[in-house]
Amino acid sequence: MIKGRAYKFGDNINTDDIYPGRYLSITTDREEMAKHCFELAYPDFLKNAKPGDIIVAGKNFGCGSSREQAATCLKYFGISAVIAESFARIFYRNAINLGLPILIAPEITKKINHNDTLEIDLKKGIIKNMETWETIKVLPLPPFILEILNERGLIPYLRKKIAIKKKGESR
Amino acid sequence: MPTIVEKILARASGKAKVVPNEIVMAKVDVAMSHENADVVLKSFQEIGVERVWDPEKIVILFDHRIPAESEKSATTHKRIREFVKEQGIKHFYDLKEGICHQVLPEMGHCRPGEILVGTDSHTTTHGAFGTFATGIGGTEMAGVWATGELWLKVPESFKIKVMGKFAKYVTAKDLILYIIGQLKADGADYKSVEFCGPTISEMSVASRMVLTNLSMEMGAKNAFVLPDEKTIEFVRKRTEKKFAAVLPDEDAEYLKTFEFDVSNLRAQIACPHSVDNVKAVKEVAGLKVHQVLIGSCTNGRLEDLQVAAEILEGKKVHSDVRLIVIPASRAVYLEALKAGYIEIFLKAGALILNPGCGPCLGAHQGLLAAGEVCLSTTNRNFKGRMGSPDSFIYLASPATAAFSAIKGEITEPL
Numbered sequence: 001m002i003k004g005r006a007y008k009f010g011d012n013i014n015t016d017d018i019y020p021g022r023y024l025s026i027t028t029d030r031e032e033m034a035k036h037c038f039e040l041a042y043p044d045f046l047k048n049a050k051p052g053d054i055i056v057a058g059k060n061f062g063c064g065s066s067r068e069q070a071a072t073c074l075k076y077f078g079i080s081a082v083i084a085e086s087f088a089r090i091f092y093r094n095a096i097n098l099g100l101p102i103l104i105a106p107e108i109t110k111k112i113n114h115n116d117t118l119e120i121d122l123k124k125g126i127i128k129n130m131e132t133w134e135t136i137k138v139l140p141l142p143p144f145i146l147e148i149l150n151e152r153g154l155i156p157y158l159r160k161k162i163a164i165k166k167k168g169e170s171r
Numbered sequence: 172m173p174t175i176v177e178k179i180l181a182r183a184s185g186k187a188k189v190v191p192n193e194i195v196m197a198k199v200d201v202a203m204s205h206e207n208a209d210v211v212l213k214s215f216q217e218i219g220v221e222r223v224w225d226p227e228k229i230v231i232l233f234d235h236r237i238p239a240e241s242e243k244s245a246t247t248h249k250r251i252r253e254f255v256k257e258q259g260i261k262h263f264y265d266l267k268e269g270i271c272h273q274v275l276p277e278m279g280h281c282r283p284g285e286i287l288v289g290t291d292s293h294t295t296t297h298g299a300f301g302t303f304a305t306g307i308g309g310t311e312m313a314g315v316w317a318t319g320e321l322w323l324k325v326p327e328s329f330k331i332k333v334m335g336k337f338a339k340y341v342t343a344k345d346l347i348l349y350i351i352g353q354l355k356a357d358g359a360d361y362k363s364v365e366f367c368g369p370t371i372s373e374m375s376v377a378s379r380m381v382l383t384n385l386s387m388e389m390g391a392k393n394a395f396v397l398p399d400e401k402t403i404e405f406v407r408k409r410t411e412k413k414f415a416a417v418l419p420d421e422d423a424e425y426l427k428t429f430e431f432d433v434s435n436l437r438a439q440i441a442c443p444h445s446v447d448n449v450k451a452v453k454e455v456a457g458l459k460v461h462q463v464l465i466g467s468c469t470n471g472r473l474e475d476l477q478v479a480a481e482i483l484e485g486k487k488v489h490s491d492v493r494l495i496v497i498p499a500s501r502a503v504y505l506e507a508l509k510a511g512y513i514e515i516f517l518k519a520g521a522l523i524l525n526p527g528c529g530p531c532l533g534a535h536q537g538l539l540a541a542g543e544v545c546l547s548t549t550n551r552n553f554k555g556r557m558g559s560p561d562s563f564i565y566l567a568s569p570a571t572a573a574f575s576a577i578k579g580e581i582t583e584p585l
C-alpha cells in the first residue's frame with residue numbers, strides 16, 4: 001500500500017521538463033540527479049514537493065527523449081508513485097525497470113486535486129482519494145511487475161531471482 | 172476477434188488470449204544489439220549469471236561507427252568481440268554486413284509471428300515481415316540476455332489502409348512522410364500499427380520496410396505489414412527455421428482505422444527540425460542543398476539505389492553538392508555493383524561509403540557545418556543530428572534526393 005500527497009501536473013510533460021538536458025552528463029550519481037527534478041520547467045516542485053508524494057498527471061507523461069534519468073531522478077527524489085492518464089512508452093518501461101511504481105488511470109486529473117491524500121493498492125489496482133473517499137479502479141499491475149518494483153528495479157530483481165535459482169541447484 | 176499483435180503476444184506468453192493494456196511476460200525469439208551491446212553487457216554482468224540464455228538467439232553486429240571512428244569505439248568493438256567469443260554467440264556479423272535493420276532480414280532472422288527486440292528504436296522495421304518487433308532499453312536487454320524473456324504491455328491497434336496507384340517517382344517514403352505529417356509525432360504513441368490494403372499488397376518487401384521503419388517516428392510501439400506470399404517467399408529463401416505466420420481475425424477491433432488514397436499524392440519532404448513537419452516537395456523546391464545522402468536503414472536498399480541510378484545515369488552531381496551514397500548492406504552493395512549502379516554514381520561524381528549508418532546519427536563520415544542544408548533519405552531530422560545544431564536536415568525519397576543532387580537545390584521528382 002502506498003500513501004502520499006498528490007502533486008499534480010498537466011498533459012505532455014516531457015523528459016526535458018522532468019530532467020533538464022543540461023544535467024545529462026550526470027550518469028551514475030542518482031542522489032545528484034534527484035536535486036534537479038523539474039528544476040527549470042517547474043521550479044516550485046523542488047520547493048514544495050516532499051519525499052513520499054505521488055505525481056498525478058494528464059496525458060503522455062514522459063514524452064520526448066529516452067533518457068533514463070527522467071525516471072531515476074523522480075525515484076531518488078522519493079516520489080512514491082506516478083499516476084497518469086497515459087505515459088510515453090519508453091518512460092513507462094524505464095520507470096518500472098528502475099523500480100518506480102506507475103499506474104495508468106484515465107481521467108484521473110478530474111478526480112484528484114493537488115495536495116489530496118491518496119492511497120494506492122498496486123496489486124488490486126485501486127486508488128483511493130482520502131479527501132473525497134472516491135475509489136478509482138484501474139488495471140492492476142501483474143505480480144511479476146510488482147516483484148520488480150519490490151526489488152527496486154529489474155537488475156536487482158534478476159540478481160535475486162538468479163541467486164535463488166543457483167542456490168537451489170547447488171543443493 | 173484478436174488483432175495480430177494480440178495473437179503473437181498471447182502465443183509468446185503462453186496464454187490463450189490477451190487484451191490491450193494487459194502486461195505479459197513474453198519469450199523472445201531474436202534479441203538484437205549493435206555497438207550498444209557494450210551497455211547491455213555491463214548490466215548483464217551486474218545480474219550475476221555467467222552465460223546468456225541462448226547464444227543462438229542473440230544477434231550482434233556493428234553498424235553505427237564502422238570502421239571505428241575513434242579509439243573509444245575501437246575499444247568498444249574489441250570488448251564486444253571478446254564477449255561474443257566467450258559466450259559463443261552464434262550470429263555475430265562484426266562490421267562486415269551493414270545496417271542491422273537490413274542485415275537481420277537478409278540473414279533470415281525476421282520471421283512472421285515471432286518476437287524480435289532490439290536496442291535500437293527503429294527495430295520497428297522488422298514488423299514488415301509480420302514479426303512483432305520493438306526497441307527496448309539496454310537494462311532490459313541485459314534481462315533478456317539473462318532470461319530470454321521480457322515484460323510487454325499489450326498495445327492497442329491502429330489500422331492504416333492504403334489504396335490507389337503511386338504516380339511516377341512517388342514512393343513508400345512519400346506515403347509514410349505524408350501519414351506522419353497527418354498523425355503527428357505522437358499520433359500513434361504506444362500503438363501497434365497495421366498497414367494493409369491493395370497498395371501495400373502491391374509493394375515490394377523493401378518498400379514495406381520503409382513504412383515500418385518510419386512508424387517509430389509517429390510513436391508506434393511496433394508496426395506490421397500483414398504477411399502474404401511475398402513475405403513468405405522472402406523469408407523461406409533465407410531461413411530453414413519453421414515459423415507460423417499470424418494474421419488478425421476478420422472482425423479484429425481497432426482503436427482507430429485510417430484510410431489513405433495515394434493516387435494524387437505528390438513527393439513529400441520532412442522539414443527541419445521534426446519528422447512531422449511535412450510538406451509537399453514543391454512547397455520548398457528551389458532551396459539550395461550542400462549535401463545529399465542516399466542510404467540508411469530507411470532507404471539504402473537496392474530499389475532505392477536503382478531509382479537514384481536511373482535518374483543520375485549520364486548526369487553530373489551539381490558542383491556545389493556532395494552526394495554520399497551508402498548501400499544499406501554488403502549484399503545490397505554487391506547487387507548494385509552487378510547492376511552497374513555503383514559505376515553510374517561514381518561517374519556522376521558521388522562518394523560511395525561502406526555499408527553502415529554513415530552520418531545518419533552524426534557520429535562521422537560527412538557531418539554538416541553551421542548553415543548547411545542536407546537532403547537525406549534517412550529517418551530523423553532533429554536539430555544537430557548530423558553535425559552542427561545550426562545545420563538543416565530535410566528528409567525525402569531517393570528520387571527527390573537524386574534530382575536535387577543534380578540541380579543543387581530541392582527539386583520535385585517529376
Ligand code: SF4
Nearest residue numbers: 293467468528531532
Ligand atoms: S541508419 Fe540511422 S536510423 Fe538507421 S540504424 Fe543507423 S543510425 Fe539508426
